[in-house]
Amino acid sequence: MIHAKAPLSATLAALAAIGEETRLRLCALLGEAELAVSELVAILGQSQPRVSRHLKLLLEAGLVERHREGAWAFFHLSTQGAGAALARTVLASVDANDPRLAADRVRLDEVRSARAARAEKYFAAQAPVWSETRRLHAPEAEVEAAIVKAADHHFSRLLDIGCGAGRMLELLAPRAETAVGVDLSPAMLGVARAQIEQAGLRNIQLRQGDIYALPVEAGAFDLAVVHQVLHYLDTPARALREAARALAPQGRLIVVDFAPHQNEILRERHEHRRLGFSRREVEDYLVGAGLEPLAHRDLAPESAGAEKLTVSLWLAKKTA
DSSP states (O other), X not given: OOOOOOXXXXXXXXXXXXXXXXXXXXXXXXXXXXXXXXXXXXXXXXXHHHHHXXXXXXXXXXXXXXXXXXXXXXXXXXXXXXHHHHHHHHHHTSOTTOHHHHHHHHHHHHXXXXXXXXXXXXXXXXXXXXXXXXXXXXXXXXXXXXXXXXTOSOOSEEEEETOTTSHHXXXXXXXXXXXXXXXXXXXXXXXXXXXXXHTTOOSEEEEEOBTTBOSSXXXXXXXXXXXXXXXXXXXXXXXXXXXXXXXXXXXXXXXXEEOSOOOHHHHXXXXXXXXXXOHHHHHHHHHHTTEEEEEEEEEOOSSOOTTOOOEEEEXXXXXX
8 A cells, every 4th residue: 555645625525425424334344345326335245326326425535436337336345555555554543343344244145155156156157168178178276386486586567468257367366465356357357256255355456457458557467478378369479468468577477378279169069269279379479578487398198088188387577
């Protein structure tokens, strides 16, 4: 968190904004989780217009932030600036066992349970599809161990590009100060949000966005991950150029995808645009994006077969 200084007028406005019961309760909730207006309405038991007015004041005071996912808007407590420091200082001074805040947390748990139920339903529907693909390549535990090893350096700001259900965030975000997951699908972001909450991770923000125009500032991250995404894309080189834009100098990029294969089922049933990538092909993409390839590793499937898939991992560094 950045402890910025604010003008007297801005500080007074922020204090006036947070110095009201409903808005203080909103800040306490948004410090616990990213929440939509409809979820906040359910928790507080107040009307949507009233909750929206309170959120507007908190936004204007810099105490909370908002981002859109399709037709929905999600809010969370500010993470940077004077508003973030003030909000967290005020919340730290409040008795967490206050009956009103405790009741809000009970209803927040109900919202989280509903999210988890929706995620479980989604996983149940997708399980046959994912199982069909997973049985073709190296065990997930082996792949994840390779990713953790590739990320064996200090990083504080993590970006998961095409985060899907959020597994890479679960794996790597505990080592970061802050993490952002970006995906085009609001449905997948809903699943990721439930998974992250079940894992107890509170340093992650999720964003809906295009992989070719990421909703993040240039140079904002020191580690980015593109895990099993490139084979869905028409122009993977463009996606890696955008990933490089998001990296700070000396920041690192981990790319995980399939090596070249001839399994047409993945194209026919699972919308894969590309049937894998050679080591040279991805390294050319990385160099074209202004990155220096550092390492490459192939993870072979447990058993042989024409339909089996090798998982490849590339590690690169931004040189400028």
